[in-house]
Amino acid sequence: MDKKISVLLVDDEIDFTQPMSFWLQSKGYSVIVASDGRKAVEIVKKDSPDVVFMDLNMPGGDGVSAVKDIRAFDKEIPVIIISAYLDNERVREVGPYGISGVFYKGADFKEGLALLESALRTHKKLRDLKK
Numbered sequence: 001m002d003k004k005i006s007v008l009l010v011d012d013e014i015d016f017t018q019p020m021s022f023w024l025q026s027k028g029y030s031v032i033v034a035s036d037g038r039k040a041v042e043i044v045k046k047d048s049p050d051v052v053f054m055d056l057n058m059p060g061g062d063g064v065s066a067v068k069d070i071r072a073f074d075k076e077i078p079v080i081i082i083s084a085y086l087d088n089e090r091v092r093e094v095g096p097y098g099i100s101g102v103f104y105k106g107a108d109f110k111e112g113l114a115l116l117e118s119a120l121r122t123h124k125k126l127r128d129l130k131k
Contacts, residue, residue: 004028004029004030005028005029005030005050005051005120006029006030006031006032006047006049006050006051007024007029007030007031007032007049007050007051007052007053007116008031008032008033008034008040008043008044008047008049008051008052008053009021009024009031009032009033009034009053010033010034010035010036010037010039010040010052010053010054010055010058010063010066010082011033011035011053011055011058011082012035012036012055012058012059012060013055016055016082016105017033017035019109020053020109020112021033023109024109024113024116027113029116032047032049035058035060036058036059036060036061036062036066037054037058037060037061037062037063037065037066037069038060038061038066039061040052040054040061040063040066040070041061041066041069041070044070044074044077045073048077049077050077050078050120050123051077051078051079051080051100051116051119051120051123052070052077052078052079052080053080053081053082053103053112053116054066054067054079054080054081054082055081055082055083056081056082056083056088056090056091056094057084057090063081063082063090063094064090064093064094067079067094067097067099068094068097071097071098075098076123077123078100078119078120078122078123079097079098079099079100080099080100080101080102080103080112080115080116080119081094081099081101081102081103082102082103082105083102083103083104083105084104084105084106085104088102100115100118100119100122100123101115101118101119102115103115
């Protein structure tokens with residue numbers, strides 16, 4: 001039984017989530033999109049995605065709070081931060097909560113995929129899933 005790896009993509013900019021979601025789906029991933037941190041926390045609780053891409057700056061529930069909330073009940077899920085800026089103070093804020101990397105919006109989607117695959121390789125449950 002082949003289970004698709006599910007990716008939660010959290011960002012309030014549809015101009016980013018639409019192409020990123022389409023691209024990840026074209027690579028064989030199942031993608032759930034949320035537009036703010038509060039929705040993201042609900043989805044992680046309900047749907048248990050395998051990996052989370054989390055923007056930090058969103059109205060209606062920012063990414064830093066969302067990562068803190070997710071870590072309160074799930075210490076294992078890989079979280080990759082999405083940032084528009086190379087030097088982002090907010091990335092340092094979320095660092096202590098355990099992140100699997102930072103994907104810069106200006107970067108090629110291939111870099112996001114490399115981070116995703118790296119997170120999958122290092123996350124035990126998912127390594128077993130991919131066999």
